[in-house]
Amino acid sequence: MRNIKNKYLVIGLGVTGFSVLRFLHSHDEDVAVCDMREKGTNSADAIEVTLQTEYPDIKYHFGRIVNIINANVYVVSPGISLEIPELVDARSRGIKIIGDIDIFMHYVSCAVIAITGTNGKSTVTSLIEHIFISAGFKARAVGNIGLPVLDALSADRDENIDYYILELSSFQLESSTYLPLEVAMLLNISEDHLDRHHTMESYLKIKQKIFDQANYAVLNKEEPDTFPTIFYGQVIQVTINEPLLGEWGIIYQEEDITQSNILFDSLDEVQQNATYITYGNSKVIDVSDMKIKGNHNYMNAMFAGAAVHCMGISLGDISDGLKSFEPLAHRVTVVANHKSVMYINDSKATNIGATKASVESIGNIKRKNIILFLGGKLKGNDPIPLREPLSNYVKNCYVYGEDADILLDRLQGSSRVEKVKEIKEGLVKSLDISLPGDIVLLAPACASFDQFNSFEHRGECFTNWVKEIILNEHLGEHSDD
Numbered sequence: 001m002r003n004i005k006n007k008y009l010v011i012g013l014g015v016t017g018f019s020v021l022r023f024l025h026s027h028d029e030d031v032a033v034c035d036m037r038e039k040g041t042n043s044a045d046a047i048e049v050t051l052q053t054e055y056p057d058i059k060y061h062f063g064r065i066v067n068i069i070n071a072n073v074y075v076v077s078p079g080i081s082l083e084i085p086e087l088v089d090a091r092s093r094g095i096k097i098i099g100d101i102d103i104f105m106h107y108v109s110c111a112v113i114a115i116t117g118t119n120g121k122s123t124v125t126s127l128i129e130h131i132f133i134s135a136g137f138k139a140r141a142v143g144n145i146g147l148p149v150l151d152a153l154s155a156d157r158d159e160n161i162d163y164y165i166l167e168l169s170s171f172q173l174e175s176s177t178y179l180p181l182e183v184a185m186l187l188n189i190s191e192d193h194l195d196r197h198h199t200m201e202s203y204l205k206i207k208q209k210i211f212d213q214a215n216y217a218v219l220n221k222e223e224p225d226t227f228p229t230i231f232y233g234q235v236i237q238v239t240i241n242e243p244l245l246g247e248w249g250i251i252y253q254e255e256d257i258t259q260s261n262i263l264f265d266s267l268d269e270v271q272q273n274a275t276y277i278t279y280g281n282s283k284v285i286d287v288s289d290m291k292i293k294g295n296h297n298y299m300n301a302m303f304a305g306a307a308v309h310c311m312g313i314s315l316g317d318i319s320d321g322l323k324s325f326e327p328l329a330h331r332v333t334v335v336a337n338h339k340s341v342m343y344i345n346d347s348k349a350t351n352i353g354a355t356k357a358s359v360e361s362i363g364n365i366k367r368k369n370i371i372l373f374l375g376g377k378l379k380g381n382d383p384i385p386l387r388e389p390l391s392n393y394v395k396n397c398y399v400y401g402e403d404a405d406i407l408l409d410r411l412q413g414s415s416r417v418e419k420v421k422e423i424k425e426g427l428v429k430s431l432d433i434s435l436p437g438d439i440v441l442l443a444p445a446c447a448s449f450d451q452f453n454s455f456e457h458r459g460e461c462f463t464n465w466v467k468e469i470i471l472n473e474h475l476g477e478h479s480d481d
Helices: 015-026 042-054 085-092 100-107 121-134 149-155 170-174 200-211 295-310 315-324 352-362 384-393 404-411 423-433 455-477
Strands: 007-011 030-035 060-062 073-076 096-098 111-116 139-143 163-167 183-186 216-220 234-238 248-253 274-279 282-286 333-338 341-345 370-375 394-400 416-419 439-442
Touching: 007 015, 015 030, 015 073, 015 100, 015 149, 030 042, 042 060, 073 085, 085 096, 096 100, 100 149, 100 170, 111 121, 111 200, 111 295, 121 139, 121 163, 121 295, 121 315, 139 149, 149 163, 170 200, 183 200, 183 295, 216 295, 234 248, 234 295, 248 295, 274 295, 282 315, 295 315, 295 352, 333 455, 341 455, 352 370, 352 384, 352 439, 370 384, 370 404, 370 423, 384 394, 384 404, 394 404, 394 423, 404 416, 423 439, 423 455, 439 455
Parallel strands: 007 030, 007 073, 030 060, 073 096, 111 163, 111 183, 139 163, 183 216, 216 234, 341 439, 370 394, 370 439, 394 416
Antiparallel strands: 248 274, 274 282, 333 341
């Protein structure tokens, strides 16, 4: 791409689109921009002011895609479907359609590890970055997390980065055509974004593009459907069960340590009735030493460990990194404990699979102890798979937002499901039904954009409402003191 003088049309001027424009403009590429917003709207006017001020030499067009410089490459923002008529027509005329990831991969000069999957991407990406850094390397997480890839590449020009860790969404993979990765992994797959990809087959095929040019593939042994059909590199498998040699897995150490299948550095470190992450039969870490909990997070830790181990990081350094890693915000984060009722923010659970994992990892099957909040935009996903975890773990479920009626219809009968206007209303109601040992859990299974700016904004609102309601109850109890 750098050896042939292309003409680029950047389509969509959100965060990603502007990062592409900045990068191509700084490299003296021939570039123009289009945005689908209608001229005269507030957002289009703001963009136009920025273009006129910072890029007076750049041609632009609003309202629809117009090839105003006869570009031979369209760089499309992730939020724009490749199926819109203008892009279908462009492809038929031989115009190459790519995303920012292709440009990044052509310019990057260090090793790149990439992660995709329906759930756990951000945690695994952050874990890998943290392990590399704690082992003394320069690493940066980019893509669907942190800085846009091209902004990061520009910022790091003089930093001698050793590793980029690239979190990739299905939207980013859809427009990617060039991914020469060191390590690629597809963590898991469940229904998500079917409003864009239409079928699970299409969604999975897009996700599996991550393996096409990789040297190593880290695979989830529990989900063989995610395996690439053809792969010529080296394969490492991760399992929640006891691993074979060369695999990453979990070994439970029984009371009789003489029967241990784990190789320890010394008998002094052997703990009875402990659970270990291992590489083959080599101990990596006792899971009780990690701050992230639950089987889904043990899988995340093993994916991260496998990836950095491919790059030569020792098991000891991996263990140290896993011990010191702090859980990410809005991911199973305890925000309050009031009258022995725990309030947990898992706003990052934006799809069915993430919510299922969240409920199953913290629920008590012997006593339904979860008061669950579900709501937002389902993105075409069917909530039926939530019926089983609701039946097993959830005493009350409050549904809210754009798709509340669908959630109510599909989940009624699996638990007590009630529709509320907003989360705050449900939190007030939960005060009357919660008992010591209960967990009030925000794990919405939906996108946030009906009532909030982002999943982070949703999580912050939940946290603030919890604290406000607890404070008001406390003040009410002591109003006559």
